[in-house]
Amino acid sequence: MSATTVDQPIPRTRRLHxxxxxxxxxxxxxxxxxxxxxxxxxYDDSVILKGLHFPRAIVVGGWAAESLLWHxxxxxxxxxxxxxxxxxxxxxxxxxxxxxxxxxxxxxxxVRDTLRFKIAHEDLTMYNAVQKLLYxxxxxxxxxxxxxxxxxxxxxxxxxxxDVLGGFQSARLIHFLGMAVIVGFLVVHVALALLVPRTxxxxxxxxxxxxxRR
Ligand code: HEM
Numbered sequence: 001m002s003a004t005t006v007d008q009p010i011p012r013t014r015r016l017h018x019x020x021x022x023x024x025x026x027x028x029x030x031x032x033x034x035x036x037x038x039x040x041x042x043y044d045d046s047v048i049l050k051g052l053h054f055p056r057a058i059v060v061g062g063w064a065a066e067s068l069l070w071h072x073x074x075x076x077x078x079x080x081x082x083x084x085x086x087x088x089x090x091x092x093x094x095x096x097x098x099x100x101x102x103x104x105x106x107x108x109x110x111v112r113d114t115l116r117f118k119i120a121h122e123d124l125t126m127y128n129a130v131q132k133l134l135y136x137x138x139x140x141x142x143x144x145x146x147x148x149x150x151x152x153x154x155x156x157x158x159x160x161x162x163d164v165l166g167g168f169q170s171a172r173l174i175h176f177l178g179m180a181v182i183v184g185f186l187v188v189h190v191a192l193a194l195l196v197p198r199t200x201x202x203x204x205x206x207x208x209x210x211x212x213r214r
Pocket of ligand 1: 021025028029032033094098124135138139142182186189190193199200201202203
């Protein structure tokens with residue numbers, strides 16, 4: 001073996017979606033779907049928007065109390081997994097690398113191109129500006145759901161939080177609107193994943209190899 005071969009550093013590479021990201025992403029998807037479906041079951045028992053009920057066929061739990069049990073069970077999975085994802089994202093620099101920077105000009109350009117059906121998705125390793133923005137919004141919506149959820153779960157212990165959120169009914173409304181943001185995101189997110197199936201395969205297998213982090 002020549003000296004040059006020995007001296008050369010072994011190039012470190014990693015997958016686009018390392019295994020912890022894949023496990024946390026799909027765990028989050030399962031927990032979120034249970035939270036949404038059971039949340040609809042709880043909502044039906046005391047509606048916020050008159051006339052808006054969710055059909056039994058799409059709610060989790062046969063009746064409100066059962067939906068509540070599902071909601072509280074999935075809550076722990078969602079919070080533990082979400083906390084792990086946030087710690088991982090900040091500690092490894094993934095958030096900075098994949099989600100930043102987001103420039104208004106780039107967002108406008110991406111929206112314009114998309115409306116003209118010029119969606120660039122040859123390069124899986126880069127999120128476009130709209131994707132970055134949507135991912136940030138949904139991560140923040142997830143955090144807002146946990147905070148408002150804790151407030152309406154334990155309104156006496158967290159009465160200060162209830163006050164900050166403008167009272168119990170206002171906290172309920174915030175929790176409901178957060179759900180609407182997440183469901184809206186999911187519709188677009190899943191539709192795009194199905195339109196560009198390579199991204200879906202990558203979220204299962206890890207996707208292409210990318211260079212080591214700087
Ligand atoms: C249930 C069906 C779901 C499918 C089929 C799906 C699919 C995907 C795919 C294919 C990607 C990679 C996108 C790309 O590389 O261009 C992705 C990333 C992502 N998804 Fe989902 N997803 C689902 C549920 C969710 C849910 C429920 C959330 C959050 C509420 C979510 C949040 C995210 C985020 C934040 C990323 C970026 C992850 C990162 O790069 O760290 N997904 N998803």
